[in-house]
Amino acid sequence: xxxxxxxxxxxxxxxxxxxxxxxxxxxxxxxxxxxxxxxxxxxxxxxxxxxxxxxxxxxxxxxxxxxxxxxxxxxxxxxxxxxxxxxxxxxxxxxxxxxxxxxxxxxxxxxxxxxxxxxxxxxxxxxxxxxxxxxxxxxxxxxxxxxxxxxxxxxxxxxxxxxxxxxxxxxxxxxxxxxxxxxxxxxxxxxxxxxxxxxxxxxxxxxxxxxxxxxxxxxxxxxxxxxxxxxxxxxxxxxxxxxxxxxxxxxxxxxxxxxxxxxxxxxxxxxxxxxxxxxxxxxxxxxxxxxxxxxxxxxxxxxxxxxxxxxxxxxxxxxxxxxxxxxxxxxxxxxxxxxxxxxxxxxxxxxxxxxxxxxxxxxxxxxxxxxxxxxxxxxxxxxxxxxxxxxxxxxxxxxxxxxxxxxxxxxxxxxxxxxxxxx
Numbered sequence: 001x002x003x004x005x006x007x008x009x010x011x012x013x014x015x016x017x018x019x020x021x022x023x024x025x026x027x028x029x030x031x032x033x034x035x036x037x038x039x040x041x042x043x044x045x046x047x048x049x050x051x052x053x054x055x056x057x058x059x060x061x062x063x064x065x066x067x068x069x070x071x072x073x074x075x076x077x078x079x080x081x082x083x084x085x086x087x088x089x090x091x092x093x094x095x096x097x098x099x100x101x102x103x104x105x106x107x108x109x110x111x112x113x114x115x116x117x118x119x120x121x122x123x124x125x126x127x128x129x130x131x132x133x134x135x136x137x138x139x140x141x142x143x144x145x146x147x148x149x150x151x152x153x154x155x156x157x158x159x160x161x162x163x164x165x166x167x168x169x170x171x172x173x174x175x176x177x178x179x180x181x182x183x184x185x186x187x188x189x190x191x192x193x194x195x196x197x198x199x200x201x202x203x204x205x206x207x208x209x210x211x212x213x214x215x216x217x218x219x220x221x222x223x224x225x226x227x228x229x230x231x232x233x234x235x236x237x238x239x240x241x242x243x244x245x246x247x248x249x250x251x252x253x254x255x256x257x258x259x260x261x262x263x264x265x266x267x268x269x270x271x272x273x274x275x276x277x278x279x280x281x282x283x284x285x286x287x288x289x290x291x292x293x294x295x296x297x298x299x300x301x302x303x304x305x306x307x308x309x310x311x312x313x314x315x316x317x318x319x320x321x322x323x324x325x326x327x328x329x330x331x332x333x334x335x336x337x338x339x340x341x342x343x344x345x346x347x348x349x350x351x352x353x354x355x356x357x358x359x360x361x362x363x364x365x366x367x368x369x370x371x372x373x374x375x376x377x378x379x380x381x382x383x384x385x386x387x388x389x390x391x392x393x394x395x396x397x398x399x400x401x402x403x404x405x406x407x408x409x410x411x412x413x414x415x416x417x418x419x420x421x422x423x
Contacts, residue, residue: 006398006400008284008313009398011025011035012037012311012313012314015037015314021036021314022034022036022038022041022300030305031305031306032303032305032306034302034307034308034309035311036309036310036314037311037313037314037315037318038298038315039315039318039348041297041298042351043347045289045297045310046289046348046355046356047348049297050356050357052291052292052295053289053290053291053358054077054356054357054358055076055290055291055292056074056076056289056290056358057076057290058076062074065217067210067213070206070210070211071084071210071214072084072087072211073287074214074287077292083201084207084211086201087195087198087203087211088211088362089361091194091195092195092211092361093362093365095364097191097194098368101146101190104142104146104149104190105146105260105368105369105372106259107145108138108151109373109376110257110421111421111423112134112138112373112376112377113257113376113380113420114420114421114422115134115137115138116134116377116380116381116411117413120412120413126386126387126410127410128408129409129411130406130407130408131227131228131231131232131406131408131409132228132403132407134377135224135225135227135373136220136224138373139221139224139373140220143219143220144216145190146190147190147192147216148169148190148192149193169209169213169216170209173192173209173212174205176193177205177208180197191212195208195211218366219365219366219369221282222282222366222370223366223369223370223373226273226370227276227373227374227377228402229276229280229394230272230275231377231383231409232394232403232407233275233328234383235383235392235409236385236391236392236394240272240328240330241382241383243268244268244269244272245382247266247267247269248269248378248379254415254416255419257376257379257419258372258379260368260372262375263371263372266371266375267334267340269374269375270333270341270343270371271330271331271333271334271341272330272374273371273374274330274333274343274350275328275329275330277316277343277352278316278317278350279316279325279326281313281316281350281351281352281401282401284400286312288307288309289310289358290305290307291305291306291308292304310348310351310354312350312351312352313401315348315349316349321349322349343367343370343371344363353366379414380413380414380419381412381413382411382414383410383411384409384412385409386408386409386410387410392407392409393405
C-alpha cells in the first residue's frame, strides 16, 4: 500500500477496476479499512447506524495533533470526547456565540477588500493577484481575531498580511490565563476568554491549547481551497461569474457592501460554492469513523474496530449520481422545488461537512466564512485570466486535491471607489 502513492488515488482506481461502491482493505492481521462512495451506503453508516460508527482511530498522528486525544474531532469514543463535544457545541460554536463574534467577521470582510485594493494599487497594469494567498489570509486572520482578539500576531507584513510570528500560540494562551488569574483582565472579548472561564466543565491549559489548534486547522485551508477553485472555474466560465455578480447587484445593490444577513438570499452564489464542494473537496475522505461493535451494512459484514472512510472524492464525482460529474455546473443545485440552496446534502450525495454524532461542529462557521469570502470577492472585483492566457490552468495536484499551482488572476474594482474601506 505504501508503494501506491498517493494512496487515495490508488484506492479509487481499485474501486473503479472492481466497479464497486464499497471496498475493504485489510491492514495487518486485524484492521479493516472500509471505503465507501455510494450515497445509500453513506447514509447507512452516518445516519441509520451512526451510534455504531461513533469512534475514531487510535493512531499516532491523531494522538500527537490532539495532544493525547484532548480535543473533539480526533478523540476516540469516551468521556473526553463527550466533554469536549459539549464545550464545542454549547460554548464555542453555538448560535449565540456565532452572533456575538459577528463584528470580528465583519471587520475581516472589510479588511479583505482593503487588502486586495492595496495589492492592485501597488501593481503595474496586468500584474496578478494570488487568490490562494488572499483566501488563506482572510481565513487565518478571521479565525485568529475570533479566538485571540487580534488579526495578526506581531506587526505582520508591509502589505497587511501575516508575518513570521503567526505560530506563537501557546505563549499567548499562557499569558492570557495569567491575566485572568491575577485580575488584569475582566471582560470576555473572544473565544480564548470563553474557554478560560468555562465552568462545568473547567478546561485545563492543555485542553484549551489543543482545541484551539484543532479549530484553526479546520477553518483555514478548507474555505480557502473552495474559493480558489470557485474563482478559477468562474474565470474559465465568464457567464457563471457574470450571473453571480448580477445576483449580488440585484439582492444587495452596488451602493452597499454585502453583509452576512444577505447571504441566505444569494442562491446562485451558494450553488457555485456547493458545486466546488462537490467537485473539488479539500480532502479525499471524511475523517475515519471506527465501529464499536460488529454490524452489517448493505449486506456486508463490518467487524468491530473497522475504519470507515466516506469518500468525498468518490461521492462527489460518482457518475451514477451526477450527470457529467467532472463539469462545473452550479445549476445542478438549483433544480427542484427547494427555494433555498443549502451547502449540505441530506442524501449524502456529497459530503462537504460530515454529519451525525461525529459531524462537523463548525459547519455554520465554515459556511459563513466561505460564502462571505466569495461574496465580497465577486461583488468587489472583476476577475480575469492573465493577459497572456485565455483561460487559467485548472490542473489538480497529483498528491492532493489542491490546484497544482496557486491561482493567479487579474482583479479590477467594480464598485465606486468610496465603497472600499480604507485603513
